[in-house]
Amino acid sequence: MTTTGTFEALFTLSVDMLCVAGYDGYFKRLNPAWNRTLGFTEAELTAKPYLEFVHLDDRAATLAEAEKLGQGETTIYFRNRYQCKDGTYKWLAWTAMPAPAEELIYAVARDVTQSVQAEADLKKAHLEAATQLASLIAVIDAIGEGVVLLDRQRRVAHWNKEASRLTGIQTEQALGQSMSDVGEMLRPRVDDYPTLQAHLASAGGPEFEGFHFSVITLQPHRELEVVVSPAVLAPTGDQVGAVLVIRDVTAAKELDRAKDELTAMVSHELRTPLASVVGFTELLLTRTLAEAQKHEYLETILIEGQRLTALINDFLDLQRMEGGYKRLDLAPCDLRAIMIRAATQMGDDPKSPIELDVPTDLPLVLADSSATVQVLTNLLANARKYSPAGGRIQVAARVKESAVEVSIHDHGLGIPPEALPKIFSKFYRVQTPDRRAIRGTGLGLAITRRIVEAHGGSIAAESDGIGKGSRFFFTLPVAGDAVQITDVLVVEDDAGFARLVEAELAIKGLTATWAPDAESGQQLARTAKPRAIVLDLILPGIQGEDFLAEIRASLGSSLPVVVVSVKELEADATLALRSSGTTLVLKKHAGAPREAADWISGSLTSRAVAQ
Amino acid sequence: MNETEADSNAPTVIIADDEPSVRLLVQATVAQDNLRVIEAEDGDEAWALIQQWRPKVVLLDVRMPGRTGLEILSAIKANSNLAETRVILLTASAAESDIAAGLAAGADAYLTKPFSPRELLARLDEALWL
Numbered sequence: 001m002t003t004t005g006t007f008e009a010l011f012t013l014s015v016d017m018l019c020v021a022g023y024d025g026y027f028k029r030l031n032p033a034w035n036r037t038l039g040f041t042e043a044e045l046t047a048k049p050y051l052e053f054v055h056l057d058d059r060a061a062t063l064a065e066a067e068k069l070g071q072g073e074t075t076i077y078f079r080n081r082y083q084c085k086d087g088t089y090k091w092l093a094w095t096a097m098p099a100p101a102e103e104l105i106y107a108v109a110r111d112v113t114q115s116v117q118a119e120a121d122l123k124k125a126h127l128e129a130a131t132q133l134a135s136l137i138a139v140i141d142a143i144g145e146g147v148v149l150l151d152r153q154r155r156v157a158h159w160n161k162e163a164s165r166l167t168g169i170q171t172e173q174a175l176g177q178s179m180s181d182v183g184e185m186l187r188p189r190v191d192d193y194p195t196l197q198a199h200l201a202s203a204g205g206p207e208f209e210g211f212h213f214s215v216i217t218l219q220p221h222r223e224l225e226v227v228v229s230p231a232v233l234a235p236t237g238d239q240v241g242a243v244l245v246i247r248d249v250t251a252a253k254e255l256d257r258a259k260d261e262l263t264a265m266v267s268h269e270l271r272t273p274l275a276s277v278v279g280f281t282e283l284l285l286t287r288t289l290a291e292a293q294k295h296e297y298l299e300t301i302l303i304e305g306q307r308l309t310a311l312i313n314d315f316l317d318l319q320r321m322e323g324g325y326k327r328l329d330l331a332p333c334d335l336r337a338i339m340i341r342a343a344t345q346m347g348d349d350p351k352s353p354i355e356l357d358v359p360t361d362l363p364l365v366l367a368d369s370s371a372t373v374q375v376l377t378n379l380l381a382n383a384r385k386y387s388p389a390g391g392r393i394q395v396a397a398r399v400k401e402s403a404v405e406v407s408i409h410d411h412g413l414g415i416p417p418e419a420l421p422k423i424f425s426k427f428y429r430v431q432t433p434d435r436r437a438i439r440g441t442g443l444g445l446a447i448t449r450r451i452v453e454a455h456g457g458s459i460a461a462e463s464d465g466i467g468k469g470s471r472f473f474f475t476l477p478v479a480g481d482a483v484q485i486t487d488v489l490v491v492e493d494d495a496g497f498a499r500l501v502e503a504e505l506a507i508k509g510l511t512a513t514w515a516p517d518a519e520s521g522q523q524l525a526r527t528a529k530p531r532a533i534v535l536d537l538i539l540p541g542i543q544g545e546d547f548l549a550e551i552r553a554s555l556g557s558s559l560p561v562v563v564v565s566v567k568e569l570e571a572d573a574t575l576a577l578r579s580s581g582t583t584l585v586l587k588k589h590a591g592a593p594r595e596a597a598d599w600i601s602g603s604l605t606s607r608a609v610a611q
Numbered sequence: 612m613n614e615t616e617a618d619s620n621a622p623t624v625i626i627a628d629d630e631p632s633v634r635l636l637v638q639a640t641v642a643q644d645n646l647r648v649i650e651a652e653d654g655d656e657a658w659a660l661i662q663q664w665r666p667k668v669v670l671l672d673v674r675m676p677g678r679t680g681l682e683i684l685s686a687i688k689a690n691s692n693l694a695e696t697r698v699i700l701l702t703a704s705a706a707e708s709d710i711a712a713g714l715a716a717g718a719d720a721y722l723t724k725p726f727s728p729r730e731l732l733a734r735l736d737e738a739l740w741l
Contacts, residue, residue, distance in 0.1 A: 264704055268674065271703040271724040276632040278725035283639055286729070297639065300632050431676035436629065436652060 023103040025049040039085030055081035091116040146246030154204040179204025273304035314443035321450035329495035332364040332479035337519030342376035351390035364479040369516040387412030403475040415463035486513040489530035491521035504597035518542035537565040560603040627657030628672035640728040654678030673702040697738035
């Protein structure tokens with residue numbers, strides 16, 4: 001066989017697609033593999049420029065590759081798509097070299113459609129897996145619980161931020177470590193290292209069932225609950241790793257303990273007075289007693305019964321505060337008026353007089369006036385109670401930053417230093433012989449603190465020790481931004497009625513500011529510049545009539561005023577009120593708030609028209 | 612300290628409770644018996660009186676200022692001079708753990724508040740004469 005003949009035979013036999021193409025863009029010769037792969041005959045393939053068989057998207061790249069060949073470069077593994085006779089395309093991978101002298105290109109192509117497809121599928125699968133993993137990691141990191149993933153070799157493959165926070169081990173330190181290494185890192189931080197290590201050994205072991213265990217960490221003290229689950233590959237049932245979920249149960253455990261302790265305390269506090277009620281009643285029923293004795297026993301039963309009642313009331317009060325059932329009706333308040341009211345409520349006691357030292361220019365505070373009175377009377381009652389020998393009780397107020405601080409200073413028994421941090425705790429009572437005869441539920445200061453804190457204020461106590469008196473301080477926020485220019489000032493001590501009037505005024509497009517008493521109303525009348533007033537006649541301090549007289553004197557007779565009252569006024573008084581731009585609405589009927597709003601809206605509109 | 616009138620041979624009972632009404636109730640309950648009843652207002656006073664009087668029976672409130680009832684109970688059990696002294700705990704905590712702790716520490720009996728005066732007398736009789 002000649003060399004040419006040999007080449008010719010190999011050319012025909014090759015399973016790869018061999019061809020010769022011209023610089024003119026036409027195939028010159030093609031072997032039979034072309035026909036087998038694409039379905040076109042050699043005649044069909046040589047009839048048109050080869051570019052016409054190339055997929056539209058691949059033509060530019062093919063042209064560029066041909067130009068490179070024209071400049072003498074070789075092509076190694078260039079890929080493009082060729083059309084088949086049935087209209088489908090096949091991926092071809094090319095190796096080609098130019099023969100510049102003859103202006104020809106010698107080329108070998110191979111059908112790589114399947115591997116290109118496989119490659120694309122693989123890429124897609126990789127991307128999907130990476131996307132899934134990324135979302136999974138994002139979920140794991142965002143979760144509020146510590147999550148640790150162990151790989152097939154039971155080494156740490158992932159350690160989320162919460163796991164770092166709870167254990168103090170950073171992700172970088174943990175990754176790749178075995179469970180016993182992790183245990184070793186935790187050694188100085190846990191209270192029971194051997195038990196922890198035993199649990200971690202099971203989690204890091206070959207095959208295991210899901211289980212959970214507790215860890216107590218030191219500095220900071222935390223109680224952790226760890227749930228360990230094997231990661232199982234569904235089709236085979238192989239354990240391919242493990243997941244540890246670490247949960248911080250410190251707060252929940254503390255809450256449980258606090259609840260148990262409270263229950264025990266309440267039970268104890270209820271049983272003690274009940275012992276007298278039950279015991280003396282039995283004695284009265286079963287024994288013949290002298291009148292004096294009967295009287296003494298009955299008196300004890302009464303006192304202890306009253307003590308039970310006070311205890312239940314205080315306890316429910318506290319529960320309402322803590323459970324958030326008791327809502328504060330906040331309004332800009334004149335604290336001075338509230339302090340005077342509380343002092344008046346306490347009554348005169350020449351042995352321990354209450355002395356108020358309150359500036360007249362205090363800013364309004366944002367407070368619930370009746371709750372604030374309760375805070376003051378609680379503290380004043382304590383001041384008197386724990387001053388058995390009497391002594392002045394000095395009450396003062398001053399501005400402190402964006403709050404007003406009230407202080408109550410007595411000259412009584414004082415508070416031992418070790419008791420100071422505990423006196424606001426439930427059921428805590430100072431136990432010194434000098435106050436053994438003084439009764440109390442141990443809840444008053446706890447209630448007082450709750451009220452102050454619900455206002456956003458704070459409370460504290462000071463004492464120079466036993467026999468040196470006590471000083472209590474609490475703060476209430478200055479009303480500040482809560483006092484704005486308003487259309488209508490509602491002076492009304494009933495929060496519910498005031499809110500209804502506000503709602504009716506809002507329907508008319510009018511803004512309103514609520515003042516819970518006349519004293520607050522006087523200040524608001526100056527600062528909030530109302531265009532109308534809704535006024536209740538019966539108020540806690542200064543009465544509505546006096547307030548109205550002052551308003552008329554300062555703001556003139558033209559200001560529209562709605563007087564709401566439960567009491568029928570004398571006919572001529574009503575007339576007098578009417579004649580000076582005032583109307584009367586009786587609170588008794590349900591439409592009273594709307595009636596008031598209608599009248600105000602009407603008189604403000606007619607005024608605007610008149611101008 | 613509050614002491615009832617009784618003849619000098621009458622057995623001594625100390626009642627330690629910070630609640631005056633409970634002390635009064637104990638006094639009233641045993642008024643018809645020939646007993647010398649001594650009151651203590653807190654744990655420290657109780658311990659001093661117990662050492663001084665070596666009473667036949669001590670009624671101890673568990674939770675009171677100063678030494679607790681359980682602390683005094685342990686001190687009594689550890690003191691050979693007080694081997695004859697019987698201890699009845701008066702507890703306002705009905706928790707079983709407290710009762711168990713009291714009995715484990717060697718209390719002869721316990722009463723949970725509120726208690727029946729008849730029940731108290733029965734426990735006292737057992738402690739005095741058994």
